[in-house]
Amino acid sequence: MRFGVALAAFAATLPYQVNSSGPVSTVAITVDAERQYQTIDGFGISEAFQRANAVKTGLSVEERGKALDLLFSDENGAGLTILRNGIGSSASYSRDWMKSIAPTSPPSSNSTLKYEWDGDDAGQVWMTKEAMKRGLKTVYANAWSAPAYMKTNNQDSNGGRICGVPGANCSTGDWRQPFANYLVQLVRFYKEKEGIDITHLGWLNEPDLNQTYASMLSDGFQAADFLKILHPTLTREGFGHVKIVCCEATGWQDGEDLLYELQTSPGAEEMLSVYSSHGYSVNPALPLRTSRKVWQTEWADLNGKWNPAWDNLGKEGEGITWANKIHSALTLSNISGFLYWIGAARTPNNDALVQVMNGTVTPSGRLWAFAGFSRFVKPGATRVDARSSVGWVKVSAFVNADGALVVVVINNGPDDLEAEIDVKRYTSKKDIVTPFITDNANQGTKGEELRTSGDDGNLKVVASVKRRSMTSFVL
Numbered sequence: 001m002r003f004g005v006a007l008a009a010f011a012a013t014l015p016y017q018v019n020s021s022g023p024v025s026t027v028a029i030t031v032d033a034e035r036q037y038q039t040i041d042g043f044g045i046s047e048a049f050q051r052a053n054a055v056k057t058g059l060s061v062e063e064r065g066k067a068l069d070l071l072f073s074d075e076n077g078a079g080l081t082i083l084r085n086g087i088g089s090s091a092s093y094s095r096d097w098m099k100s101i102a103p104t105s106p107p108s109s110n111s112t113l114k115y116e117w118d119g120d121d122a123g124q125v126w127m128t129k130e131a132m133k134r135g136l137k138t139v140y141a142n143a144w145s146a147p148a149y150m151k152t153n154n155q156d157s158n159g160g161r162i163c164g165v166p167g168a169n170c171s172t173g174d175w176r177q178p179f180a181n182y183l184v185q186l187v188r189f190y191k192e193k194e195g196i197d198i199t200h201l202g203w204l205n206e207p208d209l210n211q212t213y214a215s216m217l218s219d220g221f222q223a224a225d226f227l228k229i230l231h232p233t234l235t236r237e238g239f240g241h242v243k244i245v246c247c248e249a250t251g252w253q254d255g256e257d258l259l260y261e262l263q264t265s266p267g268a269e270e271m272l273s274v275y276s277s278h279g280y281s282v283n284p285a286l287p288l289r290t291s292r293k294v295w296q297t298e299w300a301d302l303n304g305k306w307n308p309a310w311d312n313l314g315k316e317g318e319g320i321t322w323a324n325k326i327h328s329a330l331t332l333s334n335i336s337g338f339l340y341w342i343g344a345a346r347t348p349n350n351d352a353l354v355q356v357m358n359g360t361v362t363p364s365g366r367l368w369a370f371a372g373f374s375r376f377v378k379p380g381a382t383r384v385d386a387r388s389s390v391g392w393v394k395v396s397a398f399v400n401a402d403g404a405l406v407v408v409v410i411n412n413g414p415d416d417l418e419a420e421i422d423v424k425r426y427t428s429k430k431d432i433v434t435p436f437i438t439d440n441a442n443q444g445t446k447g448e449e450l451r452t453s454g455d456d457g458n459l460k461v462v463a464s465v466k467r468r469s470m471t472s473f474v475l
C-alpha cells in the first residue's frame with residue numbers, strides 16, 4: 001500500500017516532522033547490506049512451570065486470544081517465533097512442578113521405563129498449537145532436570161547429576177542411555193500424539209546452580225559426555241533432524257567456561273546446533289568462541305514489581321532498557337536467538353512480558369521492545385552492518401529471507417533527531433520505507449510512509465526519530 005487513507009489518520013496523531021524553527025540535530029546512519037554477520041533464528045519466551053495454564057484457563061475467549069496475539073501475532077503483537085517448553089522431571093503436578101512422562105521410579109537403570117502421556121503437558125501442548133497458528137517456527141523442548149531416580153541425589157531438585165557422567169556413579173546403575181531415551185520419547189509423544197514437531201531439544205538449565213526447584217548440575221565435560229549419547233540416540237530413533245541445544249548457563253561468563261570445557265572433548269561441539277546461555281549475572285556483551293549458533297535463552301528482571309512502562313524512571317524492567325539489551329546481544333554477542341523468561345503469566349513481577357491478572361491481559365513495554373525486532377526481523381534474516389554517528393543512538397540492520405531490509409533505531413537521547421539513513425549495496429523492491437514507532441505514546445505504531453531517494457545500491461532516507469524511542473524502518 002502506498003499513501004493511502006489510513007496513513008492520513010496516522011499523520012494526524014503522529015507528527016512526523018522535525019521542528020524547522022529550532023536547531024535540528026541530526027544523526028547519520030550508514031547501513032552496508034553486503035557486509036553480513038549472523039543469521040537470525042528468532043525471538044521467544046517460555047511458558048514452562050505451568051505458566052501456560054494462566055493463559056489457557058480462567059480467561060474469557062477474547063482475553064485469551066489477546067494474550068496469544070500479543071505474544072505470537074505479527075499484526076497484533078510481537079510475532080515471537082520461538083517457544084521454550086519445559087520437559088517435566090517431577091513425580092506430580094503439585095505446586096508449579098512439571099510432571100515427568102515416567103513418574104514411577106524403577107529399581108535400576110536396566111528396568112523398562114513406564115511412560116505415560118496426558119496430552120496436555122501443563123498447557124504447553126495447547127500453547128504450542130495456538131502459537132503455531134500465529135506463525136511460531138521453533139519449538140524448543142528443554143529439561144530442567146532428569147527424573148529423581150536418574151540422578152546422584154535421587155531428587156529432581158537441589159542439584160545432583162546424571163548417574164553415569166564422569167565423576168557421578170550411582171548404585172542403581174548408569175542412567176545416561178535411559179535419560180537420552182526419555183528425552184526422545186518426549187519428542188515422540190509430541191510428534192505421534194499431538195502432531196507437533198519439536199525442532200530443538202536441550203537437557204540442561206542453569207547447570208552451574210543448585211536450586212530448590214527442578215535443577216541438575218553439569219560441567220562442560222559432563223555435558224560433552226552426555227551429548228555423545230543423546231546425539232546418536234536421536235539419529236537411531238528417527239529424530240536426527242531435531243537440533244540439539246546446550247548448555248543454558250546462568251550468565252555469559254559461566255556460559256563461556258562451560259563451552260571451553262565442552263570443546264576439550266573432540267567431536268562434541270559439532271553435535272550441537274545451538275550453544276545457549278542465559279543473560280543473568282554476566283550480560284551477553286561479547287561473542288562466545290564457537291562456530292555454532294548462539295542463543296540467549298533466558299533473561300528477565302526477576303526483582304522488579306510489575307512495571308508496564310516503556311520509559312519512566314530508567315528501571316530494569318522498562319521497555320527501552322530491554323530494547324537496548326536485545327540490541328547489544330545482537331550486535332556484540334553474535335546471537336541468533338533472544339528469549340525472555342516468561343511470555344504471559346499471573347505474576348506481580350516483571351518476570352513476564354504480558355501480565356494476566358483478574359481476568360485481564362496487559363502487555364508491558366518489554367513486549368514492545370521485543371516487537372520492535374521480532375515483528376520485522378524474521379527467522380532466516382541476516383544481520384548486516386549498521387553504524388550511527390551519535391553514541392546514544394543505537395542501530396542494527398537485517399535483511400530478511402524475502403529481501404526486505406529492516407533498520408532498527410533506538411534513540412536513547414532526550415531530543416527528537418533527524419536521521420539520515422544511507423543504505424549501501426542494497427536493491428530495493430519499492431521506493432518507500434515504513435517506520436513503526438514505540439515510545440511512551442506508541443506501541444509499534446505505523447508511521448507515515450517515507451520515500452527513498454538515490455539509486456539502487458545507494459539509497460537515502462530522511463526520517464525523524466523521536467526522543468527515547470525505538471523505530472523499526474522496513475524497506
Ligand SMILES: *[C@@H]1O[C@H](CO)[C@@H](O)[C@H](O)[C@H]1NC(C)=O
Nearest residue numbers: 153158159160161210211217
Ligand atoms: C544442593 O543444595 C542442597 C540444599 O542446600 C544441599 O543439601 C545439597 O548438598 C546441594 N547439592 C549439591 C550437589 O551441591
Ligand SMILES: *[C@@H]1O[C@H](CO)[C@@H](O)[C@H](O)[C@H]1NC(C)=O
Nearest residue numbers: 164165166167168169170174
Ligand atoms: C565410577 O565408576 C567407574 C567405572 O566403574 C570407576 O572407574 C570410577 O572410579 C568411579 N568413580 C567414582 C567417583 O566412584
Ligand SMILES: *[C@@H]1O[C@H](CO)[C@@H](O)[C@H](O)[C@H]1NC(C)=O
Nearest residue numbers: 107108109110171172173174
Ligand atoms: C545392568 O545390566 C548390566 C549388563 O547386564 C550389568 O552389568 C549391570 O550391573 C546392571 N546394572 C544394574 C544396576 O543392575
Ligand SMILES: *[C@@H]1O[C@H](CO)[C@@H](O)[C@H](O)[C@H]1NC(C)=O
Nearest residue numbers: 038039287291292293294334
Ligand atoms: C557468529 O556466529 C556464527 C554462527 O552463527 C559463526 O559462524 C561466526 O563465526 C560467529 N562470529 C563471531 C565473530 O563470533
Ligand SMILES: *[C@@H]1O[C@H](CO)[C@@H](O)[C@H](O)[C@H]1NC(C)=O
Nearest residue numbers: 306355356357358359360362
Ligand atoms: C486484582 O484484584 C485484586 C483484588 O480485587 C486487587 O487488589 C488488585 O489490585 C487487582 N490487580 C489488578 C492488576 O487489577
